[in-house]
Amino acid sequence: MAGKPVLHYFNGRGRMECIRWLLAAGGASGAPGGDGRLMFQQVPMVEIDGMTLVQSRAILNYIATKYDLYGKDAKERALIDMYTEGILDLSEMMLQVVISLPEQREAKISLVKEKTKNRYLPAYEKGPNGEAQHVDGEEQAQLKKCSKLQQDKGLDRYYGITNTRETE
Template sequence: MTGKPKLYYFDGRGKMESIRWLLAAAGIEFEEEFLETREQYEKLLQDGALLFQQVPMVEINGMKMVQTRAILSYIAAKYNLYGKDLKERALIDMYVEGTTDLMGMIMQLPFQPPEAQEKNLALIIERAATRYFPVYEKVLKDHGQEFLVGSRFSWADVHLFEAILMAEECKPDILSSFPQLQAFKGRISNIPTVKKFLQPGSQRKPPADDKLIAKVKKIFNI
């Protein structure tokens, strides 16, 4: 396949949203094919397109890529968002893994039973404030640069920015005691490609609502 990358997923955030974010931050336009029915998903399975019978799946440069981490690593490397050497790449990987852990907790919240959501929301806020954001606050302070790794914008910055926005949906003032992260958020939000993706009408997805959750459960039999 040549031309724009094509993303296969449901019309919502899930694991695909970080892929959308990274492509957008790199300034790469992409197309999407939304899974609306169980039959569409089964067709992808029957065609052998889903190596491990899972989405996300991205068609890019003649490949049908699956596994979120592999897709993100490829995009980051291809578009020079993966550091200048192995040391920087290792740091980027560590920071991305941390934000992925936090984002995974937030991502799962709408799919949990109502009686569990309040408890787990409190846990997310506690973990963000005491385990994850203090790390990035210290990294930015000690590093003394505009970005997390080296002196240029990377995948780690995109991922942390997305995580901040997700955490703020859980608690709007969650950055109140993190001045470095507040400044970081302001800087990243003004990068032209990021600023464009934040605008209404972009391919950025809203938080999952009840209608989307019901559709996803039907498509994947969960």
């Protein structure tokens, strides 16, 4: 098991889940770990290749680069970044529901539903310049696909939102 990344997180999916998905897309997996040395006193934290990484995006970018899931040049990476940042924005909004006060819950769920249907999912149905496209069509965009699938699962389970097209 030498070299297997060690994943430090709470006992839950949360912000570590997309990291687990991305490792899986790269054909790897992580071993669970406790809390360790944290740069900003935060989890998720991942020990990988002799480094102690914190910050979800730093971890995701490193794994995506390591397993060649991050596009062939800066322009492809920019496109992948845009799609994944959109998903992370949406995830963050959903996490806010989980930690919200009971009296704010309904309003936050409505906001998630509205933005998911009208802002986020439509962006995945078309290209950055508005043209129709099948966003999962390119192998290089695996990173995007992982985030997308993860999100579909959460949307379906927690918010009753189904994507407008079938998920593979």
